[in-house]
Amino acid sequence: MIALCLSSGALSATLYLQTFTLAWMHSVEKVRWEEDWRIDEKGLFLTSARIVGMGAGMEPPSDAFFKNGAWHYTPTLSALPELILTHSSYTPGYELCIEKKCQLLINYFSSPLLDTTITLKPCKR
Numbered sequence: 001m002i003a004l005c006l007s008s009g010a011l012s013a014t015l016y017l018q019t020f021t022l023a024w025m026h027s028v029e030k031v032r033w034e035e036d037w038r039i040d041e042k043g044l045f046l047t048s049a050r051i052v053g054m055g056a057g058m059e060p061p062s063d064a065f066f067k068n069g070a071w072h073y074t075p076t077l078s079a080l081p082e083l084i085l086t087h088s089s090y091t092p093g094y095e096l097c098i099e100k101k102c103q104l105l106i107n108y109f110s111s112p113l114l115d116t117t118i119t120l121k122p123c124k125r
Contacts, residue, residue, distance in 0.1 A: 002039050003123040006108055009115035013108040014123055019047075021097035022083075022105075022120075026053075034070075034097075039122050043079030048072065082121035094118070 004020065006013040023034045031053035038045045050070040051060050060071035085094050085105070095102040105118055 002041070004039055005121050005123040006105070006118060008109065008118045011109045011111065013110075015096075015098070015108065017098055021100075021102070022085075023095040023097055023102060025092050032070075035075075037083075041122060043081050043122060044083055044120065045079050046075045046077045048074050082119050085118045085120070087116050087118075 001016050002018055004015045004017055006015065017039070019036065019038050021034055021036050023032060025031070026033055031051070033052070034050045035046055036048045038047050050072050051064075052070045054060065054071070061073050061075075064071040064073035066072075087093055087106075092104075094105040096105045096108065106112075
């Protein structure tokens with residue numbers, strides 16, 4: 001099974017999964033943004049996304065459709081070798097959702113983060 005490696009400075013965590021959702025609150029508009037990701041040996045693939053509202057640089061693409069209170073769309077992004085997230089003091093932290101159960105991304109680490117970035121990438125075998 002493939003795994004997702006999380007790292008921040010000297011801290012790391014490994015999650016054995018093939019898909020996850022990354023969610024966060026937009027710092028200006030204060031609306032939720034969610035992205036669904038798939039992991040394989042080639043990288044991280046963004047498979048779908050949802051925006052609960054619009055404005056301030058977060059307009060959904062022209063092919064988005066509105067359903068269940070959010071704009072849904074399928075991004076056209078190549079595989080990423082890693083995803084680097086930076087925390088902002090203006091918003092709550094990123095959430096990692098597995099099978100629709102979400103918790104703050106920082107909760108996957110065994111001690112408080114000293115770095116402001118968290119890197120997500122497929123684990124090397």
